[in-house]
Amino acid sequence: MSHHPAVAAWRLEHEYFNRLLHLLQEQVDVLYTGETPNYELMLDIIDYLRDYADQVHHPREDEAFRRLAQRSAQHRKVLQRLHQEHRVIAKAGENLRELLQQAENDSVVSRAEIEVAAATYLVYWGNHIAREEEEVLPAAEKLLTESDWAAARDAAPAMTDPLFGSDPQARFRNLRRRISSEAA
Numbered sequence: 001m002s003h004h005p006a007v008a009a010w011r012l013e014h015e016y017f018n019r020l021l022h023l024l025q026e027q028v029d030v031l032y033t034g035e036t037p038n039y040e041l042m043l044d045i046i047d048y049l050r051d052y053a054d055q056v057h058h059p060r061e062d063e064a065f066r067r068l069a070q071r072s073a074q075h076r077k078v079l080q081r082l083h084q085e086h087r088v089i090a091k092a093g094e095n096l097r098e099l100l101q102q103a104e105n106d107s108v109v110s111r112a113e114i115e116v117a118a119a120t121y122l123v124y125w126g127n128h129i130a131r132e133e134e135e136v137l138p139a140a141e142k143l144l145t146e147s148d149w150a151a152a153r154d155a156a157p158a159m160t161d162p163l164f165g166s167d168p169q170a171r172f173r174n175l176r177r178r179i180s181s182e183a184a
């Protein structure tokens with residue numbers, strides 16, 4: 001089944017995020033075994049998710065959700081919850097970033113604290129994406145109009161994806177390499 005281009009792009013971003021969350025999970029697994037994880041890789045992932053998902057993907061969704069809620073009363077509750085989760089994810093991501101930065105700088109930071117912060121972040125994100133895919137995207141595709149999609153797109157700064165886009169930023173070079181070696 002072919003999707004509306006906006007929905008196809010939306011799903012593709014979720015796929016990218018899930019790929020990164022998987023990489024992050026692998027590092028958390030390393031932490032569980034008592035080894036030292038790759039903090040730099042973890043930070044790259046969080047930086048990307050903070051910079052692109054929180055600043056671009058989520059504001060666009062918030063506008064799409066707002067419009068969808070006007071058209072579908074039955075979705076209002078889930079849309080409101082997802083909107084709230086965007087704030088929680090941003091805050092949890094910032095918290096995790098601070099802990100990882102401290103760990104990378106060899107400050108004393110408890111591994112248990114990082115484990116909890118990272119595991120919470122992963123669960124939150126994973127469930128969030130799954131709920132959007134299952135409960136929101138099909139309804140959005142059915143009910144949103146071209147002008148809704150345009151408004152959603154314009155709700156965030158016109159910024160290309162700094163990691164998966166056509167012109168990736170140099171600061172994510174290592175992360176890109178890691179992703180392509182995973183995909184191979």
Ligand SMILES: [Fe+2]
Pocket residue numbers: 058061082086128132
């Ligand atoms: Fe979202």
Ligand SMILES: [Fe+2]
Pocket residue numbers: 014057061129132
């Ligand atoms: Fe999303």
